[in-house]
Amino acid sequence: MTNSPPVSVQPLLTADGIPLKTSLQRSMRRSKLRAICLVLPPLIFLLGLFIIPIGNLLTRSTDDTLINYQLPLTFAMIDQWDRKTLPEEDLFEAIYLDLSSLNKYLISDNFSDAVDPSDPAWRVRIPKKGPYRDAMIAIDPRWQSASTWLPIHEIAMVGVNAQGTERERENKARRAQFNICAYLTPLTNADCTKLYKVLQAWDGASAPDETFFNALYKDLSSANKFLVGKSSTRMNYGKPGFKSLIKKSSRKLKKVSEPPYRDAMIKADKRWGDVAFWQTLVTMQEPQTTGYYLNAVDRKWNKDHEIELQPAERRVYAMLWWRTFLVSLIVTVGCLILAYPVAHLLATLPLRYSNILMICVLMPFWTSLLVRIVAWMVMLQQEGVINDTLVMLGLPDENRLPMMYNFTGTVIVMIQILLPFMILPIYSVMKTIPPNYMKAAQNLGATPAIAFLRVYMPQTLPGIGAGVILVFIVAIGYYITPELVGGKDGRLIGNMVAYHMQKSLNWGLAAAMGSILLAGILMLYWIYDKIVGIDNMKLG
Amino acid sequence: MALPAYASPAQRLWHYIYLTICSLVLFFLVMPLIAVIPISFSVSPFLQFTPEMLRLDPEAFSLRWYRMMIGDCSDPGITTVCSDNWKIGAKNSLFIGVIATALATTLGIFAALGLSRPIMPFRKLIMAIMISPLIVPLIITASGMFFFFAKLNLVSTYTGLILAHTILGFPFVVITVTATLVGFDASLTKAAASLGGGPVRNFFKVQMPLILPGVISGALFAFITSFDEVVIVLFIGGPDQITLPRQMWSGIRQEISPTILSVATILVILSICLLTAVELLRRRSERLRGIRPT
Numbered sequence: 001m002t003n004s005p006p007v008s009v010q011p012l013l014t015a016d017g018i019p020l021k022t023s024l025q026r027s028m029r030r031s032k033l034r035a036i037c038l039v040l041p042p043l044i045f046l047l048g049l050f051i052i053p054i055g056n057l058l059t060r061s062t063d064d065t066l067i068n069y070q071l072p073l074t075f076a077m078i079d080q081w082d083r084k085t086l087p088e089e090d091l092f093e094a095i096y097l098d099l100s101s102l103n104k105y106l107i108s109d110n111f112s113d114a115v116d117p118s119d120p121a122w123r124v125r126i127p128k129k130g131p132y133r134d135a136m137i138a139i140d141p142r143w144q145s146a147s148t149w150l151p152i153h154e155i156a157m158v159g160v161n162a163q164g165t166e167r168e169r170e171n172k173a174r175r176a177q178f179n180i181c182a183y184l185t186p187l188t189n190a191d192c193t194k195l196y197k198v199l200q201a202w203d204g205a206s207a208p209d210e211t212f213f214n215a216l217y218k219d220l221s222s223a224n225k226f227l228v229g230k231s232s233t234r235m236n237y238g239k240p241g242f243k244s245l246i247k248k249s250s251r252k253l254k255k256v257s258e259p260p261y262r263d264a265m266i267k268a269d270k271r272w273g274d275v276a277f278w279q280t281l282v283t284m285q286e287p288q289t290t291g292y293y294l295n296a297v298d299r300k301w302n303k304d305h306e307i308e309l310q311p312a313e314r315r316v317y318a319m320l321w322w323r324t325f326l327v328s329l330i331v332t333v334g335c336l337i338l339a340y341p342v343a344h345l346l347a348t349l350p351l352r353y354s355n356i357l358m359i360c361v362l363m364p365f366w367t368s369l370l371v372r373i374v375a376w377m378v379m380l381q382q383e384g385v386i387n388d389t390l391v392m393l394g395l396p397d398e399n400r401l402p403m404m405y406n407f408t409g410t411v412i413v414m415i416q417i418l419l420p421f422m423i424l425p426i427y428s429v430m431k432t433i434p435p436n437y438m439k440a441a442q443n444l445g446a447t448p449a450i451a452f453l454r455v456y457m458p459q460t461l462p463g464i465g466a467g468v469i470l471v472f473i474v475a476i477g478y479y480i481t482p483e484l485v486g487g488k489d490g491r492l493i494g495n496m497v498a499y500h501m502q503k504s505l506n507w508g509l510a511a512a513m514g515s516i517l518l519a520g521i522l523m524l525y526w527i528y529d530k531i532v533g534i535d536n537m538k539l540g
Numbered sequence: 541m542a543l544p545a546y547a548s549p550a551q552r553l554w555h556y557i558y559l560t561i562c563s564l565v566l567f568f569l570v571m572p573l574i575a576v577i578p579i580s581f582s583v584s585p586f587l588q589f590t591p592e593m594l595r596l597d598p599e600a601f602s603l604r605w606y607r608m609m610i611g612d613c614s615d616p617g618i619t620t621v622c623s624d625n626w627k628i629g630a631k632n633s634l635f636i637g638v639i640a641t642a643l644a645t646t647l648g649i650f651a652a653l654g655l656s657r658p659i660m661p662f663r664k665l666i667m668a669i670m671i672s673p674l675i676v677p678l679i680i681t682a683s684g685m686f687f688f689f690a691k692l693n694l695v696s697t698y699t700g701l702i703l704a705h706t707i708l709g710f711p712f713v714v715i716t717v718t719a720t721l722v723g724f725d726a727s728l729t730k731a732a733a734s735l736g737g738g739p740v741r742n743f744f745k746v747q748m749p750l751i752l753p754g755v756i757s758g759a760l761f762a763f764i765t766s767f768d769e770v771v772i773v774l775f776i777g778g779p780d781q782i783t784l785p786r787q788m789w790s791g792i793r794q795e796i797s798p799t800i801l802s803v804a805t806i807l808v809i810l811s812i813c814l815l816t817a818v819e820l821l822r823r824r825s826e827r828l829r830g831i832r833p834t
Contacts, residue, residue: 043651384588
């Protein structure tokens, strides 16, 4: 080897004298920028209207602020309790005030770690029949100045000044009433109608008089009633019976206005004397809870902060998770068994025949899901096509098979609906396998069965993997089909999420179950990406 | 796949079993959809083949359920609820579907063009985000949107439904357009640029005609997704927003009448038309990009 010639230190230049490196970098940067500009609008759209809502849903699964908002005093004092004996008068007083007095809404910094239980403002009594002004100002003097009322007035004026048709203006007014309450009591869903009315006529400067405080009292009372209802539902998740305890005792405690409260409350409902209810309150003290997640797998926190099983009659979800997994597994395996021969046939037939058969595969794929479910109802019902055929073939009329509104129905319909998702990926892999391999294997002495098992099948594994994961992912989150054909024992976890979203309104639990489901699906999706790559996802 | 002449009897037998299994599976796939069609023409209000129908008695067939579907309630023999809801639903579904598809297609083309550029930072992550509406179960999407749209005052509005359906349809457009761009010859745009075309003009004159098949089939997917979507409508739609799937949903849940089968029949026929359209487009795309049909 000879020495290489000395390398030129002069940088390469482009035609206009700029070093090539700089010029290239600049053009790369420009190209990158252009790509980002193209992707940005859809990305922002998706982040804003899809990713953030889902993230927001997930935060609900641990959110326990509502109960803290309702019981600030109680939770500020419960740490001093020994958690074994019945609490003293001070804790009874705290929960009495938290449930029935409006002071917490009037104190400016009511909901934070800085709650000071010794602040006399908590114990100022607002007379039930008025006048309210003096008492409310005694709780927090900022209420006497007009500037405290100005932001509320502004919210009200949005509704008052609304334009448009009568219906639109009505909606805007209702929205404003809702927003006033949301400003004063962020976690309630009440409408502050009285304040809206009073503030309409206000000039925004004159000192607020008794009518203002009257309206404030009335609106806060209804908001508090709403909040008590909601938080007692939350307490009921911790211990059954809590809701009825709160409901019953708050009715009776209306007559009680003077301390001591302890005996009066136990007299109103003797469950207040049960330490177990107080111990449940301890588990709700943190504004973040894992309780919903535990509930979603039939567990709960006990008073010593240990995880324990739910009582036997409340254990439903573990079984549902298991059933969801089982249904998805059966559907996946069923699809695989049915799809494999069909994919093979499609891949090996001459094009003009396979195209016709392909229509059979794609037609259900393109048909509305609900149409397919209706079609299956026609097939599977008691008087349906399948049962009628069986009866015609000699099945006794009274032995008609129950094939719908049960586990079987869900599985049959789901297999038919998801079958194309299995056939298509396997088909596309089989298409690439040269038929000569099988012939070669047989020439070398393998029986057809061995040639298939050792030569053909291993080559189809990527397609099988893709199809299996795809079908499993889709099946595990299914909601519509089990809801319509599943009946009682065909319900899956998706149906439970919907139930808690729409019927029981236990949104925390719905969010927790959704999060677990989503985590599982993302994991499978990650595996899918490793095997197939999302870039290779094809449609049609 | 024909059997070779030298096949043994066992092989022959196996071959016929295999063909039987395949035809049974294909039958299983298509049969429910086919069975619906004759029953939708039945006179009887029951969802089954009556003995008269099996005898092909002309008296046993009628168009009464189709008349009911379009809101013609003059038939005296009908006891089930008859309303304009099917017509309203079809109109609303079309309206929402068309606008959502247009939005999804526009956004999807942007995204696909960006993702197909040679230099794109975080390509994988962005692609994953773009596809995510396909992966997340609808029930979770619907729950999340319910809370979020309630805050934005979009619940029970057409705007809310259209935005939600845009998101659901968007990944399909991204996938199909990205797929057409994979085989796209970049020197074509370079040639166009060297001939003096601006980026916008180049896009519409050179790139667009070539990716058009992908765009259209993506748009069809997006449309059919919106047209068939029920969970989101149930969660964030108000009582005014009757869409076709929603009407079917309540039809199935409350009182299932043959009217629903006539709607189903029409939708099956529609799906066959769409399927044909997509298939033709795919072939055209392959021809345009010079890929021989395989």
